Amino acid sequence: MCTDPETLSGLSWLFCYLTTGKHLAFYGAFGTVLLLLAITAPLALAFGFAGATVARGPAPLSWLGKGYIAIVRGVPDIAFFLFFVIALDQMFEYVRHRAKCPDWDQPIYQGNDFVVCAAAKLPLSTSPQWVHEAYGFGVAVLTFAIVFGAFAANVLYGAMRAVPRAQIETAEAYGLTGAQIFRRILVPQMWVYALPGLSNLWMVLIKATPLLFLLGVEDIVYWARELGGTKTPQFTKYPHPDWRMWYFLALLVFYLIFTRISEIVLERLMLRLTHGQATMGGERQRRAGG
């Protein structure tokens, strides 16, 4: 039916237009966004946990953790994205360069160029296309995890300090060691204090996903710009004027639905977690007879 679009009109034209190969790639890019979220969220949480643990620790180490939190929060996140994409890439290549080409005697920075030996290039220039794409995506994931790890560290650090002091003292009275208290008392109890901050962080993470575009990944923003632009009959069977506005409206609606669903799910989760807790929320539930 879609072989000759010029004869089509109305809804059938729209149907054929929305199922072209490029549009299917556009829909696939929504999958990229979800994949990014699925990998980044646990990774950022792990980074945050490490950061918060270090920030609680002994003095010289805790400065490192607090510095990490303070710097990432004091500087625009998008600056970090642009920075880490180049910096991580150069760091990987530099490490590989030292390992693979030990007898290379020229400097790495030559004027305005960053030069490593061919064997150290990442990905190798001989690799297939999908390796290049996967590498770009991997660097993007790591960048997201580093930046949002700092936000998560901030939330978890606050949550660890919010666990009632009496709980820790009781554990000490029972003769538990520091590591045992951390593992058995502090960590299980901190989540209910961390959840409001973490839910907020999840929303922020969702809303940061379009920044993938800046990291050079072919994501939904890339496709919306590509597909929405003016198309003339010479180059496509589906000519149309500048529709980028409508494509971005569609993205806007997608994000609205996504954040709304997340909000509802997180509210339910909070209701579950506060059940039976010695917090204001838990007390309210108890009084209501829930």
Place this chain on the structure above:
Amino acid sequence: MSCTETIADYALRSLGYGERLLPRTDFTLCQQVTLIGSGMLWNIYFGAVALLSGFLLANAVALGKASRSRWTRKPAEWFVFVVRGSPLFIQFFFAYFAFLSLKSRYPFFDMFTSAWLGAAIVLFLNTAAYSGEIFYGALRSIPKGDMEAADAYGLSGWHRFRRITWPTMLRLAWPAYTNEAIFLFHATTLVFFTGFPARQQKGDALYYASYFADKTFNPFVPYPILALYFIAVTLGIIALMGHINRRLNRHLPQAQRSRARFRPGTLLAR
């Protein structure tokens, strides 16, 4: 070329004054510091304009959300939901392309496609929604006793709002609002990466920082410079907002004053 000459050439480059061509080879530290600093003028412009105009609308939004009438409550609720539920990055793109298609029909919209107006409007609406939500939260947590005391003194209507409700709301909202102001300044760096063109390479601080990073393949100089500028601005905002906060709290006994500080769990970014 000495550093003073560089400053004379590039200090106002982001506004279109001084040397026309950006440096192309042999980048000096002085050039990078000057140009990125020049770009900061745009960030401060966007931040200041959006914050001041957004403050007014935010008050209206907060009152709208707290209103008893459906006809004022629903629009305010939807406005906050739409702006806070979608990424600022997409809002910029959408607004730019919307202005672009309006321009093709009505030439009047030509200036809306420039960053100085178009992006400022988006930031204005954005911060109005975020701060409106903060003010609404504060409005709901005004102590009942304060309102009862106002009633006892015979204050009502506009008078009560002006003398009791509004100052108390601001006082309670101020720490969170300080946070919002900081993140608004951070958000201004998105402008020139979202369709709004930097005509004749007149861009903001991040635009120049990424220009240098692309040209030199060395991100370790321009981005730390940018970071230092932003930390300085952040400290400036904290000092200014702290000053206002002290003024808002000056009638309270020392121990009850809430200090302006970062709070985990409040709004982070967009």
